[in-house]
Amino acid sequence: MNHQSVGVMGEMRIKTDLDFADDCDMTLPMKTMVRITFTLAVYSLLIFALYTRVSDYYDHEEVGLYGSLLCYSCIGVE
Amino acid sequence: MTTSIIAKRWFQRLCQTGALFFINGYYAFFFTLTVYQGSLRSICLPVLNCHSCPLSFYTCPIGAIQHFLTIGTLPIFVLSIIALVGITCGRMFCGLVCPFGLLQDVLFKLGSIRIEIPPYLRFVKYVILIVLVMLLPYFVGLPTFCKVCPTAILEAGFPHALIDQDVGSKLFNQETGMFIGWMFLIKAVLLAVILLASVNMKRPFCRVLCPLGALLGLFNRFTLLGISVKKESCNKCQLCARLCPVDLSIYSDPDSAECVRCMKCTYCKEVSAKIQPLSLSMRRRDA
Numbered sequence: 627m628n629h630q631s632v633g634v635m636g637e638m639r640i641k642t643d644l645d646f647a648d649d650c651d652m653t654l655p656m657k658t659m660v661r662i663t664f665t666l667a668v669y670s671l672l673i674f675a676l677y678t679r680v681s682d683y684y685d686h687e688e689v690g691l692y693g694s695l696l697c698y699s700c701i702g703v704e
Numbered sequence: 705m706t707t708s709i710i711a712k713r714w715f716q717r718l719c720q721t722g723a724l725f726f727i728n729g730y731y732a733f734f735f736t737l738t739v740y741q742g743s744l745r746s747i748c749l750p751v752l753n754c755h756s757c758p759l760s761f762y763t764c765p766i767g768a769i770q771h772f773l774t775i776g777t778l779p780i781f782v783l784s785i786i787a788l789v790g791i792t793c794g795r796m797f798c799g800l801v802c803p804f805g806l807l808q809d810v811l812f813k814l815g816s817i818r819i820e821i822p823p824y825l826r827f828v829k830y831v832i833l834i835v836l837v838m839l840l841p842y843f844v845g846l847p848t849f850c851k852v853c854p855t856a857i858l859e860a861g862f863p864h865a866l867i868d869q870d871v872g873s874k875l876f877n878q879e880t881g882m883f884i885g886w887m888f889l890i891k892a893v894l895l896a897v898i899l900l901a902s903v904n905m906k907r908p909f910c911r912v913l914c915p916l917g918a919l920l921g922l923f924n925r926f927t928l929l930g931i932s933v934k935k936e937s938c939n940k941c942q943l944c945a946r947l948c949p950v951d952l953s954i955y956s957d958p959d960s961a962e963c964v965r966c967m968k969c970t971y972c973k974e975v976s977a978k979i980q981p982l983s984l985s986m987r988r989r990d991a
Contacts, residue, residue, distance in 0.1 A: 661926040664791055665791050665926075668791045671780065671783070671787060672785075672788055674780065697755065697847065698874075699887075700754050700756040700853065700860045701865070701888075702861040702865075702875065702888030702891050702892075703875060703888070
């Protein structure tokens with residue numbers, strides 16, 4: 627931490643870390659707040675997704691995609 | 705050219721080429737003539753690589769989103785994988801991994817005439833994401849983007865039509881040799897237009913049409929891996945724009961949703977990659 631000598635009414639004193647802390651704006655910038663919120667949301671989502679047993683979730687064969695693993699829409703068959 | 709630039713250039717080429725063979729590495733298809741059906745299929749990498757491609761290991765995230773929406777299920781796992789990659793490195797998978805991006809980059813090197821893409825066209829991909837990937841599959845119950853996806857016809861349509869007789873019989877009338885349906889033809893024409901455009905335009909599909917790019921681009925502003933520009937010493941020489949595969953002047957907006965994080969702009973000494981940790985930033989009030 628930087629220390630800085632300042633003159634106050636003719637006397638010298640060392641500016642302390644506490645003084646510097648008083649001068650600082652401790653509020654988070656909006657971008658950092660959004661980034662933290664986003665990251666937490668993403669990790670929460672991933673944990674939730676894993677909790678819901680992904681493998682079972684993927685065994686759905688109703689539209690034939692993961693059953694046959696061939697998507698006829700992709701191939702171009704009508 | 706300095707050694708670091710040569711190294712960066714080779715790194716990008718190796719990433720793109722390596723990813724092409726890593727994602728499409730199921731060469732057992734040539735012996736079995738059946739697509740891969742193992743457990744890797746339940747993982748989707750955030751690149752537009754068709755899961756019906758005979759050589760593909762992984763699921764296409766856009767196909768998977770549509771699949772779950774057609775059956776009325778929220779695609780939580782797919783979205784969380786996309787979000788995890790997005791929050792970590794933004795659209796880097798578009799720039800360094802996506803095989804269709806590599807194809808467009810290669811085609812652009814062949815062209816001599818250069819055509820600029822109007823900036824307002826970039827909003828088309830958001831419309832495609834919302835309408836074709838989300839709303840229509842949910843309400844109509846069909847994977848509508850897959851029906852027009854040019855990547856799918858290239859990676860799955862043509863190979864299956866040539867190799868798989870069963871699929872071929874569904875596409876062509878064996879006696880007349882004519883198309884049975886128009887969907888294959890429409891997709892083939894769309895692919896041809898995109899490939900021809902790629903010769904004279906930088907990544908037209910990624911910039912105008914790709915719904916996955918639209919989704920990943922939303923994270924570019926909040927990603928942990930960012931790009932830093934020394935604005936005080938940058939003389940706006942446009943070197944970054946000339947190198948950029950999406951025509952972006954990185955000094956104007958380093959966190960743009962259009963940036964594919966290929967890191968080519970870091971060839972300029974005023975531009976560098978930066979890790980943006982989740983640290984508290986302390987600002988002086990009098991600063």
